Amino acid sequence: MAAKALLQVEGVETYYGNIRALSGVTVAVNEGEIVALIGANGAGKSTLMMTIFGSPRARTGKITFAGTDITEMPTHEIARMRIAQSPEGRRIFPRMTVKENLQMGASLDNLQHFDEDVEKMFTLFPRLKERIAQRGGTLSGGEQQMLSIARALMARPKLLLLDEPSLGLAPLIVKQIFDAIRELNRTQGLTVFLVEQNAFGALKLANRGYVMVNGKVTMSGTGKELLADPEVRAAYLEGGRH
Amino acid sequence: MAISTAASDKAAGNNVFATAIREGLYAGLIAFGLFVLLIGLKTDQNIRNELVIVQRWGLLAIMVVIAAVGRFAYIAYAVPAIERRRAAKAAAPAATSVEESFLKRNLNTIGLAFLFLFPAIVVTFSGLQGSLKWIDNFGIQILIYVMLAWGLNIVVGLAGLLDLGYVAFYAVGAYCYALLGTEFGWSFWILLPAAGAMAAMWGIILGFPVLRLRGDYLAIVTLAFGEIIRLVLINWREVTNGVAGISGIPKVTFFGLMSFNISDENYFGKVLGLAPSGVYYKIFLYYLILLLCLLTAFVTIRLRRMPVGRAWEALREDEIACRSLGINTTNTKLTAFAIGAMFGGFAGSFFAARQGFVSPESFIFLESAVILAIVVLGGMGSLTGIAIAAVVMIGGTEILREMQFLKMVFGPSFTPELYRMLLFGLAMVVVMVWKPRGFVGSREPTAFLYKRKAVSSAFTKEGHG
Numbered sequence: 001m002a003a004k005a006l007l008q009v010e011g012v013e014t015y016y017g018n019i020r021a022l023s024g025v026t027v028a029v030n031e032g033e034i035v036a037l038i039g040a041n042g043a044g045k046s047t048l049m050m051t052i053f054g055s056p057r058a059r060t061g062k063i064t065f066a067g068t069d070i071t072e073m074p075t076h077e078i079a080r081m082r083i084a085q086s087p088e089g090r091r092i093f094p095r096m097t098v099k100e101n102l103q104m105g106a107s108l109d110n111l112q113h114f115d116e117d118v119e120k121m122f123t124l125f126p127r128l129k130e131r132i133a134q135r136g137g138t139l140s141g142g143e144q145q146m147l148s149i150a151r152a153l154m155a156r157p158k159l160l161l162l163d164e165p166s167l168g169l170a171p172l173i174v175k176q177i178f179d180a181i182r183e184l185n186r187t188q189g190l191t192v193f194l195v196e197q198n199a200f201g202a203l204k205l206a207n208r209g210y211v212m213v214n215g216k217v218t219m220s221g222t223g224k225e226l227l228a229d230p231e232v233r234a235a236y237l238e239g240g241r242h
Numbered sequence: 243m244a245i246s247t248a249a250s251d252k253a254a255g256n257n258v259f260a261t262a263i264r265e266g267l268y269a270g271l272i273a274f275g276l277f278v279l280l281i282g283l284k285t286d287q288n289i290r291n292e293l294v295i296v297q298r299w300g301l302l303a304i305m306v307v308i309a310a311v312g313r314f315a316y317i318a319y320a321v322p323a324i325e326r327r328r329a330a331k332a333a334a335p336a337a338t339s340v341e342e343s344f345l346k347r348n349l350n351t352i353g354l355a356f357l358f359l360f361p362a363i364v365v366t367f368s369g370l371q372g373s374l375k376w377i378d379n380f381g382i383q384i385l386i387y388v389m390l391a392w393g394l395n396i397v398v399g400l401a402g403l404l405d406l407g408y409v410a411f412y413a414v415g416a417y418c419y420a421l422l423g424t425e426f427g428w429s430f431w432i433l434l435p436a437a438g439a440m441a442a443m444w445g446i447i448l449g450f451p452v453l454r455l456r457g458d459y460l461a462i463v464t465l466a467f468g469e470i471i472r473l474v475l476i477n478w479r480e481v482t483n484g485v486a487g488i489s490g491i492p493k494v495t496f497f498g499l500m501s502f503n504i505s506d507e508n509y510f511g512k513v514l515g516l517a518p519s520g521v522y523y524k525i526f527l528y529y530l531i532l533l534l535c536l537l538t539a540f541v542t543i544r545l546r547r548m549p550v551g552r553a554w555e556a557l558r559e560d561e562i563a564c565r566s567l568g569i570n571t572t573n574t575k576l577t578a579f580a581i582g583a584m585f586g587g588f589a590g591s592f593f594a595a596r597q598g599f600v601s602p603e604s605f606i607f608l609e610s611a612v613i614l615a616i617v618v619l620g621g622m623g624s625l626t627g628i629a630i631a632a633v634v635m636i637g638g639t640e641i642l643r644e645m646q647f648l649k650m651v652f653g654p655s656f657t658p659e660l661y662r663m664l665l666f667g668l669a670m671v672v673v674m675v676w677k678p679r680g681f682v683g684s685r686e687p688t689a690f691l692y693k694r695k696a697v698s699s700a701f702t703k704e705g706h707g
Contacts, residue, residue, distance in 0.1 A: 053566055079568030087566060093559035096552075097687045104556045107549055108568045133687070155568065 012061030039212035084157035094137030105154030142173035199236035262318035270310030393585030401578035402558025407468025415590025441587025487601025621680025
C-alpha cells in the first residue's frame, strides 16, 4: 500500500518557532482517491497542507510524491511536480480578472492547453463563464472558491490539495463545490486531498479519512467507518450537520 | 406656489451668504491669530550682525484676507455648486457614462501627437532662441521624469515592491556614461545600452539580499541602498571626483553622422546649412528622450501581456498563491528589479549627456521620493496617469520658477521655486482626498473576452503585502 501511494507523508513534524504544530504525522493518499482530513480549529490541518508545499518546512520526517522526495524542494518546484493547491482563504488575485487568474493557474505549461482547459472549467463551474471579465475581488465568496479550485485545476494536477473549500459558504454552494470535486474524481480520476471542518460533508465525499487532534493523527479509516464511529460522531458530527 | 419657492430660494440664498460671511470672518480671525507671530514678525540680521525684528504687516494682511475671502467663496459658491452637481447626478444616474467624450477616448493619441509636434509648436510661437527654455526646462525635464516614473512603475506599480532607492540606478546610468564617455570617449550610442546593462546588474545585486523582504522593510533597505550609492559617489574621489562631480561629458552625436559641437567639421547646422544655434541639440535631445520614453512604455505594455508581466502583477497581489502555482518568485522579483533598473540606467545616461555634468548632488533621496510620488499620484500601474502626474508635478515646479511676479508681494528675496514641496504636498492631499488610488486608479486588464472593460478599482479589494 505505502509503495503505491501517490502522496506519502511519514512522521512529519513541523514547528512554528518553538511551537510544535505537527507531531509525527503519517498520511498516505493513493492515486484516484479522495482523502479527507478532518479536525477542529487549530488541529494542524492547514499546517499539514502547507508543509506538503514546503512552507513551513518539515523539521523531521519525509514527504514523497510519486516516488520523489519533495521534503526539501522549493515551493514552486513542488508545484511543478503537478501538485496543485486551493489554499486556505482562497487567495485568488483580487485585482486581476477571472481570466487572468486562470491564466496564472496555467502558467506551468505556458498557457499551452489554456483554451481547452478553460472550457472544461466552464462546464464544471458555469458561473465562472459569466464572470470571466470581472475582477477576482468582485466575486462572491462561493465564486471565489470556484475560481480558486479552477485556477488550481488549470495546472493539470495529479494531486489536488483543497484547504477548507466550504469555509464561509452557503450550504447550497458547498454542495455544488463538493459535487464538482466528486465529478472530477469520477470522470478524470483526479486524486484529491481535502482538509475540512465540515466533517459530515467531507467524510461523505471521501473514500478514506483521517482525524487530526492537536497535531497528531488519532484515527483513520474509510469515510463510512469514520462517519459511523461514535467518537467522531460525538466530536465532529453531533450538534448539527453543516 | 412658484412665487413661494422663489421666495424661499431667495431666503436660503441670503442665509447662505450670511453663513459665508460669518465663516469668512472666523477664518480671517483664526488666520490672524495663527499668522500674527509667524508671518507678521520676522527675525533678521542687520548689517551690524544684530538680530532685529522685521515687521511685515502688509503680508500678514494679505494672508488674512486670502483666508477670509477663500473661506467665504468656498461656503458661498463652491459648496452649493458641489451640492447641485451631486443632486443632478443623483437625478440622472449613469446617463452620462454611456458615451465617453472624444477627448477622453483618444487621450493617448492626442497626447502623443502633441508630444511629437511640441518642438515645432514652441519654435513657431516663441522663435528659435525663445523656445530653448520650453523645450529644455519643460519638455526634456518632464520626459526624463516620465521615463524614470515608468521605470519605477515596473517595480512598484506592477510587481508591488516598494523601492525608495530608485535614484541609485539613475546614478549608476549617469556615472556609467559620464566616466566611460570622458575617459575613453566612447559614443553615447554604445554607452546607452551599457549604462542600462550596468544598472540592471545593480538591480539584481540589490535584489538578491532583499528578496525575502516586503513592504516597509523593503522600503528601508532600498532607501539605504540609494544612500550607499550616493555616498560612494561622494567618497570615491579617485574615480568619481567626489562632490565636484564630472564635467565635460561629451554630447550625443546625431547617430554618429553629425555633431552638435559648433566647432566641429560636421556640425549639424553646417551640414544642413542652418544658422548655428543651441536649439537643434535640445530639439534632438527632446526627441531622443521621447523615444526612450516610448520604448519604456512599449516594453511595459508588452511585458504586461507576457507570462512574466502577469507573474509580476500576481506577485503584487499574493506572493504565497504565486508560489503555489509554480511561479519562481525569486526570478520574478529579480527580473522586475533588473528591468526597472535598466530604464533608470537609460534615463541616467541621457541625463548625463544632456547636462554635460554630473555630481552626487543630483542623486539625493529627494529624487527617489519625487519619482515615487509621481508613480503613486498617477495611479500605480497606469502609464497615462503617471505621465499626467509627471507633467503636473515637474511642470508645476518649472512654472513656479517662472512666477517672478510673486516677488512684488513677498519681497525681492523670495524664490518661488523653493516652494515646490508645497506643490507636492498640495497635489498629494488633493489626489488622496478625491482619488485615493491615484489619478488613474483603475487597472486595465490584459486579457479580454469580448471587449475591454475597466472596472473601477473602488470595487476591488486591495492586494496584501
